[in-house]
Amino acid sequence: MTDVSAPQTKKRTAFQALELDTRLLGMIGAFLLICIVFNVMTDGRFLTPRNIFNLTIQTVSVAIMATGMVFVIVTRHIDLAVGALLATCSAFMAMLQARYLPDLFGLGLGHSMIPWIAIAAGLLLGTLIGAFQGWLVGYLTIPAFIVTLGGLLVWRNVAWYQTSGQTIGPLDPTFMRFGGINGTLGETWSWVLGLAAVAWAIYAMWSARRAKLAHDFPVKPVWAEVTIGGIITAGILGFIGILNAYEIPSRRLERMFEARGEVMPEGFTAAYGLPISVLLLIAVAVVMTLVAQRTRLGRYIFATGGNPDAAELSGINTRMLTVKVFAIMGALCALSAVVASARLTNHSNDIGTLDELRVIAAAVIGGTALAGGIGTIYGAILGALIMQSLQSGMAMVGVDAPLQNIVVGTVLVAAVLIDTIYRKKTGGR
Amino acid sequence: MTPLCEMRDISIAFGGVRAVDGVSIHVNPGEVVGLLGHNGAGKSTLIKILSGAYKADSGEIYVEGQRVTITSPRDARRYNIETIYQTLALADNLDAASNLFLGRELTNWMGFVDDDRMEAETRKIMARLNPNFRKIKEPVSALSGGQRQSVAIARAVYFNAKILIMDEPTAALGVHETQMVADLIQELKKQGLGIFLISHDTREMLELCDRVSVMKNGRLIGTERVEDVTEDDILSMIIMGKKPDQAA
Numbered sequence: 199m200t201d202v203s204a205p206q207t208k209k210r211t212a213f214q215a216l217e218l219d220t221r222l223l224g225m226i227g228a229f230l231l232i233c234i235v236f237n238v239m240t241d242g243r244f245l246t247p248r249n250i251f252n253l254t255i256q257t258v259s260v261a262i263m264a265t266g267m268v269f270v271i272v273t274r275h276i277d278l279a280v281g282a283l284l285a286t287c288s289a290f291m292a293m294l295q296a297r298y299l300p301d302l303f304g305l306g307l308g309h310s311m312i313p314w315i316a317i318a319a320g321l322l323l324g325t326l327i328g329a330f331q332g333w334l335v336g337y338l339t340i341p342a343f344i345v346t347l348g349g350l351l352v353w354r355n356v357a358w359y360q361t362s363g364q365t366i367g368p369l370d371p372t373f374m375r376f377g378g379i380n381g382t383l384g385e386t387w388s389w390v391l392g393l394a395a396v397a398w399a400i401y402a403m404w405s406a407r408r409a410k411l412a413h414d415f416p417v418k419p420v421w422a423e424v425t426i427g428g429i430i431t432a433g434i435l436g437f438i439g440i441l442n443a444y445e446i447p448s449r450r451l452e453r454m455f456e457a458r459g460e461v462m463p464e465g466f467t468a469a470y471g472l473p474i475s476v477l478l479l480i481a482v483a484v485v486m487t488l489v490a491q492r493t494r495l496g497r498y499i500f501a502t503g504g505n506p507d508a509a510e511l512s513g514i515n516t517r518m519l520t521v522k523v524f525a526i527m528g529a530l531c532a533l534s535a536v537v538a539s540a541r542l543t544n545h546s547n548d549i550g551t552l553d554e555l556r557v558i559a560a561a562v563i564g565g566t567a568l569a570g571g572i573g574t575i576y577g578a579i580l581g582a583l584i585m586q587s588l589q590s591g592m593a594m595v596g597v598d599a600p601l602q603n604i605v606v607g608t609v610l611v612a613a614v615l616i617d618t619i620y621r622k623k624t625g626g627r
Numbered sequence: 628m629t630p631l632c633e634m635r636d637i638s639i640a641f642g643g644v645r646a647v648d649g650v651s652i653h654v655n656p657g658e659v660v661g662l663l664g665h666n667g668a669g670k671s672t673l674i675k676i677l678s679g680a681y682k683a684d685s686g687e688i689y690v691e692g693q694r695v696t697i698t699s700p701r702d703a704r705r706y707n708i709e710t711i712y713q714t715l716a717l718a719d720n721l722d723a724a725s726n727l728f729l730g731r732e733l734t735n736w737m738g739f740v741d742d743d744r745m746e747a748e749t750r751k752i753m754a755r756l757n758p759n760f761r762k763i764k765e766p767v768s769a770l771s772g773g774q775r776q777s778v779a780i781a782r783a784v785y786f787n788a789k790i791l792i793m794d795e796p797t798a799a800l801g802v803h804e805t806q807m808v809a810d811l812i813q814e815l816k817k818q819g820l821g822i823f824l825i826s827h828d829t830r831e832m833l834e835l836c837d838r839v840s841v842m843k844n845g846r847l848i849g850t851e852r853v854e855d856v857t858e859d860d861i862l863s864m865i866i867m868g869k870k871p872d873q874a875a
Contacts (some may be wrong), residue, residue, distance in 0.1 A: 409743045492740055493740060497740055501718065501720075501721055502718075504718035504719050504721060505716070505717065505719055505720075507716060508726075508729070509701070509715055509730075510680075511698045511700050511710070512700065512716065512730035513701035513704060513731075514729070530682070571720035573720070
């Protein structure tokens with residue numbers, strides 16, 4: 199036809215040969231800039247293993263929900279009820295552990311099945327409530343904004359009603375291992391997992407390249423693949439190394455030995471390593487990315503966001519799709535409820551308050567377009583990380599609370615502005 | 628000969644307005660049937676009933692002599708009815724391969740979508756339909772009108788359509804691209820497809836079609852073989868709603 203695209207043989211610069219996602223680079227750059235600025239302002243206290251450890255476990259709850267919010271926003275909906283749904287699930291799981299299971303079903307407090315029954319029931323409840331909201335949106339065609347605005351009020355107060363507003367705790371010790379500091383893998387297993395991740399990443403790159411070659415598609419030069427592989431390896435192992443550098447305080451270790459009736463050997467040290475909650479987030483990220491990129495469900499989510507009419511005419515059941523998307527969101531809210539309440543070691547009445555705004559902000563800062571059709575899982579997680587580092591960085595520097603929120607709000611608007619300009623410059627997408 | 632596809636006495640109303648009122652049309656293998664009429668004459672509505680986007684209030688549809696029920700686009704596809712819409716039903720944010728296979732993705736043994744295989748298939752069919760097409764990996768929003776149209780046509784061709792519905796296929800195209808679509812229609816005709824073509828351009832229709840049906844206000848005015856009528860006859864049918872012999 200008339201406008202033949204430029205010949206592919208055009209000489210490419212070394213940078214272009216890497217085929218990096220410039221948007222992702224920009225976000226990583228912004229994140230590093232935030233870290234460095236706070237590190238200077240706090241005289242090096244921001245980038246300590248301890249603070250990085252805390253930062254990651256603080257981010258998990260919002261980040262898990264943000265991955266689901268990507269799907270919701272990509273299909274041109276919104277979910278304002280995630281914080282309230284988290285509270286309902288958290289209250290339900292806390293009540294199961296502290297009251298229902300011991301009192302009604304006669305499982306003694308501390309029974310080994312309690313945490314697992316609670317988590318399974320919580321996930322089921324979250325999924326069902328999410329699916330119900332999705333049904334209201336998809337089949338009864340009530341706008342998602344209204345359904346979830348109503349949901350915000352309903353589920354927040356269902357949580358309150360369940361617990362009569364009381365704080366429920368302490369939760370089951372096994373359950374609390376999903377919260378962060380109370381459940382970590384330790385040094386050895388963290389390294390094992392890190393190395394396994396490196397091996398998997400390299401295998402994935404290699405098999406993708408092999409598949410492309412099998413179809414005679416153009417591939418990156420070998421040196422570019424090696425460079426990217428090196429960066430990924432360094433990133434994974436560096437992250438594990440930092441977490442393993444955060445040692446458990448010796449007083450705490452002594453108590454742990456005492457609890458087992460042993461005496462701590464002189465000079466004994468142990469590191470926390472990778473928290474189970476962070477592992478959970480990584481698993482969620484991998485699964486959600488797979489769903490987004492490699493499944494029909496993901497393909498339909500993005501197609502529906504790009505052009506709902508086209509999706510419908512292609513035979514996609516967009517109503518059922520809406521139910522599925524909200525059900526996924528609900529399940530992730532329940533998962534976040536596990537992490538959030540376990541981190542606090544109890545269920546409090548205000549858990550998850552304003553999380554809906556943090557989650558939406560994380561997804562949007564991460565490049566999810568409210569117009570639909572565009573968004574990435576890793577972007578949303580990075581968005582959550584950027585928000586959390588801003589918040590805790592400002593707290594460490596000693597910025598007043600009102601100023602903190604003013605800055606976060608401004609950053610949200612500025613991030614979207616920069617993204618809009620970037621998309622215009624790079625040709626609409 | 629049994630018609631490849633026949634719509635018999637189709638009616639549909641939207642809130643009291645009879646958008647299509649007792650219309651019957653059919654297409655034979657290797658034939659192009661044009662639908663002409665003003666905006667709002669009911670052409671697109673009629674055709675959307677065949678493609679499964681709307682459900683008729685009454686009337687019957689036959690494919691190769693068999694009575695069929697079409698209530699969704701999926702049904703239509705099952706009977707090898709493919710539609711190329713006026714509005715180019717493409718998801719702008721996805722690339723050509725994803726659009727071509729939308730709703731019918733190729734998957735590997737694990738059930739994951741096989742992007743590489745879909746891309747290879749897309750390259751193959753594009754090489755046949757439009758050799759200049761190179762932007763396989765870019766979102767279709769980055770494509771020109773003609774390139775987008777060739778993605779839509781490739782979708783119909785790839786899945787072995789028997790009955791092809793083209794709603795204003797050349798409306799958004801330049802001269803060169805329009806010619807490409809015209810050539811393609813001739814090619815598909817030779818392969819024995821039955822094509823329903825909707826257009827406003829009377830002259831183009833007389834060139835491309837074997838028969839033309841004219842609609843006005845939801846009713847069928849008449850169906851004529853193109854060699855039996857002049858452009859003026861057709862125009863008078865469109866405007867006055869009368870057959871040529873009656874108009875005289």
